[in-house]
Amino acid sequence: xxxxxxxxxxxxxxxxxxxxxxxxxxxxxxxxxxxxxxxxxxxxxxxxxxxxxxxxxxxxxxxxxxxxxxxxxxxxxxxxxxxxxxxxxxxxxxxxxxxxxxxxxxxxxxxxxxxxxxxxxxxxxxxxxxxxxxxxxxxxxxxxxxxxxxxxxxxxxxxxxxxxxxxxxxxxxxxxxxxxxxxxxxxxxxxxxxxxxxxxxxxxxxxxxxxxxxxxxxxxxxxxxxxxxxxxxxxxxxxxxxxxxxxxxxxxxxxxxxxxxxxxxxxxxxxxxxxxxxxxxxxxxxxxxxxxxxxxxxxxxxxxxxxxxxxxxxxxxxxxxxxxxxxxxxxxxxxxxxxxxxxxxxxxxxxxxxxxxxxxxxxxxxxxxxxxxxxxxxxxxxxxxxxxxxxxxxxxxxxxxxxxxxxxxxxxxxxxxxxxxxxxxxxxxxxxxxxxxxxxxxxxxxxxxxxxxxxxxxxxxxxxxxxxxxxxxxxxxxxxxxxxxxxxxxxxxxxxxxxxxxxxxxxxxxxxxxxxxxxxxxxxxxxxxxxxxxxxxxxxxxxxxxxxxxxxxxxxxxxxxxxxxxxxxxxxxxxxxxxxxxxxxxxxxxxxxxxxxxxxxxxxxxxxxxxxxxxxxxxxxxxxxxxxxxxxxxxxxxxxxxxxxxxxxxxxxxxxxxxxxxxxxxxxxxxxxxxxxxxxxxxxxxxxxxxxxxxxxxxxxxxxxxxxxxxxxxxxxxxx
Ligand code: GLA
Numbered sequence: 001x002x003x004x005x006x007x008x009x010x011x012x013x014x015x016x017x018x019x020x021x022x023x024x025x026x027x028x029x030x031x032x033x034x035x036x037x038x039x040x041x042x043x044x045x046x047x048x049x050x051x052x053x054x055x056x057x058x059x060x061x062x063x064x065x066x067x068x069x070x071x072x073x074x075x076x077x078x079x080x081x082x083x084x085x086x087x088x089x090x091x092x093x094x095x096x097x098x099x100x101x102x103x104x105x106x107x108x109x110x111x112x113x114x115x116x117x118x119x120x121x122x123x124x125x126x127x128x129x130x131x132x133x134x135x136x137x138x139x140x141x142x143x144x145x146x147x148x149x150x151x152x153x154x155x156x157x158x159x160x161x162x163x164x165x166x167x168x169x170x171x172x173x174x175x176x177x178x179x180x181x182x183x184x185x186x187x188x189x190x191x192x193x194x195x196x197x198x199x200x201x202x203x204x205x206x207x208x209x210x211x212x213x214x215x216x217x218x219x220x221x222x223x224x225x226x227x228x229x230x231x232x233x234x235x236x237x238x239x240x241x242x243x244x245x246x247x248x249x250x251x252x253x254x255x256x257x258x259x260x261x262x263x264x265x266x267x268x269x270x271x272x273x274x275x276x277x278x279x280x281x282x283x284x285x286x287x288x289x290x291x292x293x294x295x296x297x298x299x300x301x302x303x304x305x306x307x308x309x310x311x312x313x314x315x316x317x318x319x320x321x322x323x324x325x326x327x328x329x330x331x332x333x334x335x336x337x338x339x340x341x342x343x344x345x346x347x348x349x350x351x352x353x354x355x356x357x358x359x360x361x362x363x364x365x366x367x368x369x370x371x372x373x374x375x376x377x378x379x380x381x382x383x384x385x386x387x388x389x390x391x392x393x394x395x396x397x398x399x400x401x402x403x404x405x406x407x408x409x410x411x412x413x414x415x416x417x418x419x420x421x422x423x424x425x426x427x428x429x430x431x432x433x434x435x436x437x438x439x440x441x442x443x444x445x446x447x448x449x450x451x452x453x454x455x456x457x458x459x460x461x462x463x464x465x466x467x468x469x470x471x472x473x474x475x476x477x478x479x480x481x482x483x484x485x486x487x488x489x490x491x492x493x494x495x496x497x498x499x500x501x502x503x504x505x506x507x508x509x510x511x512x513x514x515x516x517x518x519x520x521x522x523x524x525x526x527x528x529x530x531x532x533x534x535x536x537x538x539x540x541x542x543x544x545x546x547x548x549x550x551x552x553x554x555x556x557x558x559x560x561x562x563x564x565x566x567x568x569x570x571x572x573x574x575x576x577x578x579x580x581x582x583x584x585x586x587x588x589x590x591x592x593x594x595x596x597x598x599x600x601x602x603x604x605x606x607x608x609x610x611x612x613x614x615x616x617x618x619x620x621x622x623x624x625x626x627x628x629x630x631x632x633x634x635x636x637x638x639x640x641x642x643x644x645x646x647x648x649x650x651x652x653x654x655x656x657x658x659x660x661x662x663x664x665x666x667x668x669x670x671x672x673x674x675x676x677x678x679x680x681x682x683x684x685x686x687x688x689x690x691x692x693x694x695x696x697x698x699x700x701x702x703x704x705x706x707x708x709x710x711x712x713x714x715x716x717x718x719x720x
Contacts, residue, residue, distance in 0.1 A: 093128025399572025461497020578635025655707025
């Protein structure tokens with residue numbers, strides 16, 4: 001069967017919109033899972049399905065976590081302990097799905113197991129080699145037992161298990177509690193005992209149980225959540241009855257069923273989110289969804305924010321490193337999803353960083369909580385068994401940021417000094433309590449902080465430099481200037497060390513050709529907590545092309561014992577050209593565009609046809625899928641904005657959206673709820689002197705509707 005045949009089969013068989021994910025994975029094949037731009041059934045099927053919102057891969061509303069305990073106080077205290085005695089710490093391993101889809105085989109699994117050993121991953125603690133969907137033959141054997149696809153696994157599964165075991169590793173496999181797996185192979189429904197026995201007899205050590213093709217009709221009167229709890233409990237009992245210790249992973253991917261509330265007593269891990277792709281925003285999305293769930297995880301039972309995307313094509317190396325930091329803070333299963341046979345040394349080093357793995361594997365099992373979030377700056381803290389704290393300073397955004405907290409805020413006891421170890425650079429500094437770092441875009445700094453045992457002598461002070469490029473308007477996360485503009489840029493050097501630094505100097509540098517003026521501050525001695533600040537005028541030269549530029553401040557100083565020290569910090573500045581004349585927005589570049597499903601489309605609807613509202617066709621505009629958000633730079637050069645708003649005629653009638661327009665953060669227009677029976681809405685707003693225009697397509701009634709919402713003929717009037 002070709003991948004396309006499988007896709008067609010899947011499409012025909014599945015009744016739930018989860019099929020979208022499977023079809024994409026299968027068709028896209030190796031390494032191409034992250035771009036869900038293929039046919040999305042939701043616009044049509046969401047309205048047809050009895051369970052429209054909850055089953056979509058994008059139905060991840062924050063309402064799904066209602067009733068979560070306060071993570072900060074409950075972390076690590078969940079009372080349920082998994083009965084099988086496994087998973088004292090989260091599992092470490094690998095899973096084939098995101099990189100290989102249905103191209104799984106005995107040779108892939110055996111080669112991967114070997115690579116797990118030769119790469120040093122086994123030595124770093126990785127253990128499980130996990131087979132995902134598509135390993136099965138399309139039919140059960142004559143006696144009703146499961147059998148592997150003979151082309152993919154010529155000797156069946158047992159010899160593969162034997163080989164994996166011979167390397168000192170463990171073998172995981174995939175099945176589904178429903179009648180068929182998500183890709184359409186035989187499910188275990190009606191065969192739980194028989195299948196559990198078969199898998200145990202092959203030597204399986206880990207099973208991932210999926211949630212497709214569940215015969216809800218067999219359970220009249222039960223909610224979906226009750227059916228989930230019942231079926232997963234029954235399969236768990238069947239596993240237990242085999243007598244073989246088998247790690248039990250629940251892949252119930254619909255967060256509205258809140259598996260964290262019922263799965264801890266049944267299984268060793270459960271999904272905290274739906275499937276995702278290898279993009280920074282989706283990695284952040286999974287992190288955010290787990291933020292309220294920390295209290296549910298603990299030794300024996302873990303939240304699962306899904307397989308790692310590290311080393312796949314969509315993330316940069318610093319994003320890969322940040323995901324490793326995030327998942328370790330979350331006490332997440334670390335299941336690599338890349339091709340271990342061909343990974344670069346940089347990826348191997350990220351996956352095998354033992355100091356970071358130790359944060360994930362800390363025996364206390366207290367998942368991190370988010371201490372603060374300010375704009376793009378997140379601070380996360382995790383309690384560790386020996387009393388230390390792991391602190392993650394995360395920059396979610398695309399410009400450099402200074403991110404800070406204190407040892408006290410992280411819950412550490414009062415101490416004369418703290419040792420601060422950077423787990424990616426291994427550098428150790430001492431701090432009197434302040435903790436700060438300049439964090440590059442889309443990156444995380446991961447620190448292990450503890451009261452300093454012994455003397456500070458010889459330990460460098462923790463210092464940092466913050467560059468404050470002004471926001472485009474107060475409260476905005478954008479730092480933007482036009483060519484020719486002069487901006488005022490303050491920078492501050494701070495000594496968080498316990499001892500004074502001497503002879504401190506601070507300078508600011510800009511890209512070559514940019515004028516920087518202002519006195520360079522200096523100080524003979526800066527005590528603990530002392531700061532040295534300066535302010536510079538920075539002129540963006542006329543003709544500077546649009547793009548992102550970096551301003552760097554460097555501090556130099558001396559510290560105890562005649563040592564020389566230095567610190568630097570970056571600030572990011574976007575240079576943009578303001579629009580002129582009367583442009584349609586679709587002819588400009590947006591600053592950002594987020595969409596409920598796939599990308600925002602320009603001048604066409606989801607199905608490729610023209611934008612059409614109530615029979616009127618528009619040559620200019622955007623197709624969005626709610627919720628969506630578009631921002632544009634105006635640079636103070638425009639006076640008014642007009643647009644027509646309404647659901648595209650291709651919307652199947654399920655959409656109920658609410659358009660809002662903001663100028664420099666202030667709401668200047670609200671359409672109210674718009675459905676496809678609402679007459680076309682015309683908006684006309686003043687944007688005089690404003691820097692940023694933002695158009696938001698919110699859900700009309702707060703719940704996901706995936707409205708196919710057009711922003712038609714969106715036009716600015718600007719100075720020429
Ligand atoms: C679902 C799961 C994925 C993967 C696929 C296989 O989408 O959530 O992790 O197992 O099924 O079909």
